[in-house]
Amino acid sequence: MDNNKKTKGRQRIDTSKRREREEDRLVTFSKRRTGLYKKGSELCTLCGTQLGILVFSPSGKPFSFGHPNIEVIARRVLEINPRSNENSDGVMDAYHMNRINKLNEKLTIVSDEGEDEKERGMKLAQMAKVRQNKFLCEPKIDELNDYDLPNMKDWLLELHGKINNHLEELIDSQVVGTYN
């Protein structure tokens, strides 16, 4: 019989079950997260849309992906609707911004002068072939029959709480020493 084959190739796995072996879970997570980002990136490129993905690793570490570059989106929103920072959400955003600014100081130190952030950004940019300019998405959302909205709202609240908890822990546990 012909056993010249170098590998067994891709084998079928049961996608309705959790992978039992710790090692398999980690490898699968790493590979499939990359694949998911690629799919998301392609969807955005092909259809000219915006997208965000947040996923927690098996160890609980959060990963996120935005297309196009998340900072570009954020800046665009502020340019288009500068009052959103002070107007309807004035109280909340003032509080939030202040809080975020303080957290940023810590995070800048933790992430070693933002070196890693830069690295990651370049990696994603390369992978997704993101073009920073020429962004064609509608600036306003005016569709009204939006069945997903209540769900998204809950999701945002949940995410927000999680992020804040994580950031709180970063500060409270004084972990800066772990780096450098």
Add this chain to the structure above:
Amino acid sequence: MDNNKKTKGRQRIDTSKRREREEDRLVTFSKRRTGLYKKGSELCTLCGTQLGILVFSPSGKPFSFGHPNIEVIARRVLEINPRSNENSDGVMDAYHMNRINKLNEKLTIVSDEGEDEKERGMKLAQMAKVRQNKFLCEPKIDELNDYDLPNMKDWLLELHGKINNHLEELIDSQVVGTYN
């Protein structure tokens, strides 16, 4: 020559370019969004993790997907850390919750007694084969070397602003009449 083939099969497309034909863009968006959700769902099932995806359609309509059921996650977070509603983020959350509650009233009417929310939920549950019980993810996030965090923070802020803008528009434009 053999022309028995029923279709030409999948053809290669340039994933680094926006699809030019409006119709192609819509069909591609619909198909690939489904595929993306499936990939996300599988990633979560295989690795026992949590995930959220937010994507805007070509027409600007937001779609979101959470695994497992987003409400289950939200409830778990509140159970595990009940003080997160009143403690460190007391001011913001009180304001936010009040606001959300008011918005919820409107949305309940808009979405026709939540009929659509239910429909959508069942559809997703079926697709993803979500098992509501037996959820094994860690309750706490204690990893500290998190390079993605600043990025995620920006993303959350951006999303949050967008959602709020959308909700504001829903209320301000008094669109309830479009339904029923």
Add this chain to the structure above:
DNA sequence: AGATCTATCGTTAGAAT
């Protein structure tokens, strides 16, 4: 931990419904 290789499995373009 992440990159690479290969054979196979799963996704999807185009067409029709």
Add this chain to the structure above:
DNA sequence: TATTCTAACGATAGATC
């Protein structure tokens, strides 16, 4: 406009480095 069908394309399990 979303789903179905088929064949071709792309993603990835397992192994290795």
